[in-house]
Amino acid sequence: MTEQAKHTPGPYSFRFYMTDDDPTKLRDLGIDPVRALTNDGQIAIMAPDEERGAKRIALVDCQIKFKRGTGYKTNCAERDANARLFAAAPDLLTALIKLTNEVLGSLPLMEPLARREFGNTNYQLIIQRAEESLATIAKAKGRS
Secondary structure, three states: OOOOOOOOOOOOEOOOEOOOOOHHHHHHOOOOOOEOEOOOOOEEEEEEEOOOEEEEEEEEOOOOOOOOOOHHHOOOHHHHHHHHHHHHHHHHHHHHHHHHHHHHHHHHHHHHHHHHHHHHHHHHHHHHHHHHHHHHHHHHOOOO
16 A cells, blocks of 8 residues: 655645735835735645745635636635635644544543433434544545
């Protein structure tokens, strides 16, 4: 069996403008901030890179119609929401792994109390959610 490639380490990020400065403050100074979007309205998801500082790992498309070449001016809530989710992915995976490990590690210790306090049905639901979490982690790591 071949070893699965690992994802690019996070944290991932994206930005709407090519500066860290507040675009509102720049506009107040008469400076139009440069948008960090392609002409097709795509936003780049970036990851740390030792050599270059950052590298593009994905482009998130705008899902609404716009005149060709003007996508960088187009407001696209779905693209922006997708970019936020994508940028949060490494942190979400790390948090899910930690939470799942803690739940699974404590299940044997808390089983009698959990069954008594929450009932068998709720205890079984906790186990089911932990198994779903393991499947999601496996999917994210390319093992499903």
